Amino acid sequence: MKIRLVDKNDIAAILAVQQKSPEAARWTQSDYERLAEDPGGKILVAELETMDPPKLLGFAAFHRILDEVELRNAAVDPEHREQGVAKALLEDARERLLKAGAKRVFLEVRASNKPALSLYCSVGFALHSLRKGYYRDPDDDAFVLALELFPPTVLSPL
């Protein structure tokens, strides 16, 4: 499996994965194109390069403003879930975002989305706050999760 930056030719395959993932944000082709062209935007894709043509397994879409990043959308093809694809995407993103000067990543997730919560906990996200009744269709609370990319500096006694 290879993790790389999105190419404009990937967007149809990203939309196909999104279509099979009702928990993902419902974005249009131009939403992805705009984010990919935004200087603060970063979309990573995971692909199975041993297939001909390579198959897009999943994606993660980020937006950075100064040292804060928002994970705005992510999904993995249902046929390839629970095989470490999303974790590989987030671990790769962490290295790239650190190099770009980011200090923390935030995201919102439905409180009922157990697979996503397991994923985010497994890469070190922690609960930042709760937004009661944030989601509609169906109604749900949102957890705001945060991942510190730099461990906090521990002050030693003077």
Ligand SMILES: CC(C)(COP(=O)(O)OP(=O)(O)OC[C@H]1O[C@@H](n2cnc3c(N)ncnc32)[C@H](O)[C@@H]1OP(=O)(O)O)[C@@H](O)C(=O)NCCC(=O)NCCS
């Ligand atoms: C959430 C999602 C991206 C996870 O992708 P994935 O490739 O299956 O996740 P991974 O295989 O990398 O798993 C990462 C961790 O989460 C855990 N996990 C993933 N799916 C799980 C599930 N259904 N139940 C329990 N734990 C799960 C894994 O065990 C793993 O934990 P570990 O590292 O401690 O072993 C995928 O389920 C998905 O696309 N869901 C629909 C879209 C969505 O919810 N997007 C997020 C919106 S905020």
